[in-house]
Structure formats: structure tokens, C-alpha cells
Amino acid sequence: MAAKISVFIIVLTVICLGVAGFYFFESTAPLISPVHVPKSLGKNAHLQFDITDKGLGLKLLTLKIIQGEKTAMLPPKSFGSISPFKGSGILKITEGWDVSPKELGLREAKAKLCLEAMDYSWRNNTTLWQQEVDIDFTPPIITPLNAQNYLNSGGSGMVAFKVNEAVSQAGVQVDNLMFPAHHLPDKPVGEFATLFAIPFDVSLLDVFFIYAVDEAGNAGRAGINHKLFYKKPTVDSINISDGFLSRKMPEFSTRYPDAAGKNNYDTFLWVNTVLRKENNAEIAQICSKQTQEMLWRGVFMRLPNAAPRAGFADERHYIYNGKEIDRANHLGVDLASLANSPVPAANKGRVVFAGYLGIYGNVVILDHGMGLFSLYAHLQKIDVSVGQLVEQEAIIGHTGLTGLAGGDHLHYSMLVNGVFVNPVEWWDPKWIQEKIYDKLAVR
């Protein structure tokens, strides 16, 4: 009997030790996967890792940066145990560290990032992850390549510049607008060009510079030599007749529930203010995705045999029964030809919008690359579809009077990065040569 009990106790002990060995002495070390680790660390950096463990869970994470003799320790992250036999139970965690290398006494040179993860196994399985990084506190140096820039309010501009190191972001800032830089394939590495817009209502540039941010997050700036010519928009009075309202307003009250049930006069005010704003926001949104490559070549084409009816940025005063009821700036050029005239693409580009767009009626928008777009409004008929690449002069639609148009005409707009610009500049071969191609020094 006693022998049987001893055998039973021995077997039980072996099983218990086996189980304990499996859980408490397991030998699988944690796994470290970097989520965000920049190649260079600037004054402030953020590092993030995914750490997983099998068994009793994670116990301790230690991050240090070693540079020569110096070791900078970051605050360790430890995880308490649920009970002496259960470990922390944390099998997967995402942890981040804010690192300020300068405050840690590190200098601008190579360094090694070391992250150690230890688990709750009684063996204390530990994984060491290491990676070399550059410590860099110096902002990039930007060299503008154009001596002088003559700009017009409501106009476009191009600047070329060089940056002495790899960048994560670069471009031109005009007040609170950012225009991204593009690298041209025929240019050396580190050389960029940015197409930008000066909004029509800007008469003085308070904030206007080239910016570049390196991979460590250091930001550099360079001023742009310029002369800005401001032209006050032409004032134009537009008579709103009851005939116009009864002809045009049903189009909007049918399409927009917000305009339904209003009388024609109130519908007009809603269309001219609320809808106009919404439509322009949608256009800016459409133009926020752009082709990097410059698809256009040379001068832009104007609707053939067409008379100008309204100019860019014209300040329109809307008059009803002899009283001014509203104001808006006209962000394009109106061109009138024969009714239903074929509309050619002003230059090579990709169709990014083809459909109905409120006050603009039936619209086609072409992406010409580098942030440049052209827009064709009030079309009777659209002859292209989204995604299509069209050559200059390809017929994309026919003129009409859809949207807020009193008569058959083409409303032609151009935009840089979603900002409306004066198309007249882009029709002028001398302007294109001097203000675009000479700046890029490509022909």
C-alpha cells in the first residue's frame, strides 16, 4: 500500500514539475517589431514598437541609446504580476517612447538604439533589438535657384531650389497655404520645383518662404525674392430678374433638398452663398490628390472663336429690383462661342471629375500634374469619364448653360493645389516661358 502511495506521489510530482516547467521555465523569448523608428533622430523623436510574448507575459522593457562611451537610458516600462504564479499576462503591447537626444547629452553622430524585452518566465527570457541611427539637430540648407520672382495677385508662380540633405517634406508656404515640392526626373537628386498660387485677394505676402524638413524632423526655411503686383478686382453688376430666377431655380430646388420649399429669391441666395461655398470646397478636395509628374507642355488652349464675357476674380454685385442682394468673386473666365460648341482640353491631363457640381452645372476637371488643374463648367454634354488621359485639343464636352448660367457659355477656371488662379497667364506664351520654363530651365 505504502509503495503504491509513493509511486502515486512521485508520478504526481513529475506531472506538477512538468506543468510548472512548461509554464514557468518556458524558453520562448518576447518578439520585438519596430512600428515607427526613424533613420535619424532630431531634437524630439517618437519611437514605437509592438512587443509580443508567449507564456506568462512581459515583465520589463528597457530602451537605451549608446553613442561611444555614453549610454543614455530612457525610463524603463515594467509590468506588475497578477500573482506569483501567473506573471503579467500581457502577451501583446504597443509601446512608445518620446526621445529628446539633445537633453540626453547625445551629440550629432551615429548612435545605437537598443531595446530589451524580458518576460515573466523563471528563466527571464530576454530579447535584444538593435538599430543604428543618426543623431541630427541641423536643419536642411535650402538654396533658391531663381534670383527674382515677379508675381500677380490671383496668379501662379514657380520656384526651383536645392536642399543639401534628404527631405521628408518640402514646398512653398503662402500665408497659411502649403504647396508641395516636386522632384523633376531630369534634375539631380536634391533639386526640387514648386508650383504655387497667390490668392486673388492677397496684396501683401506676410508669410512666403520655401520650407524643407529633413528625416530627423529639423525644419529649414528660405525667403523668396519677389515683387507682388496687386490689381483690385473689376466690379461688375449683375441684374437678377424674376425671369432668370424662374428659369434657373427649379434646377437647384429639384436637386438639393435644402433648397426645396424655398421661393425663387431665397433659393438664389442659398445657391449663391451656401452652395457656392460647398462646391468650391469640393473642388479643393478633388484637387488635393494630384499627379506628381508634369503632364502639360507649353501654353494652355483657350476655347476657339470665343468672346470674353467675364474676367477672373471680378467682384460681382447681384442686383434685384434695383437693390444689391449679394456679392461674390468670379473665380474663372467666361467665354462665349456658338451654343453647344465643342470644348477642347486646354492641355494634356487626366480627367479627375466628370459630373454635376452645383453652381458650375456639368463639369470636367483635368489634372495636369504638379498641382495644376483646369475646370470646364456649365457644359451641356460631357464627353469623357474619370481616369481618362486626354491630349491637348481632345474634345471633352460641349458648352451649355447648366448650373448658375444665364446663357450658353464656357466657364473656364484654373487651379493650383485647389486655389483658383487667373487662366490668362497660362494662355500667354511669354509668361509661360519666363515664369515657368525659365525657372525650371527646361524647354
Ligand SMILES: [Zn+2]
Ligand atoms: Zn463664369
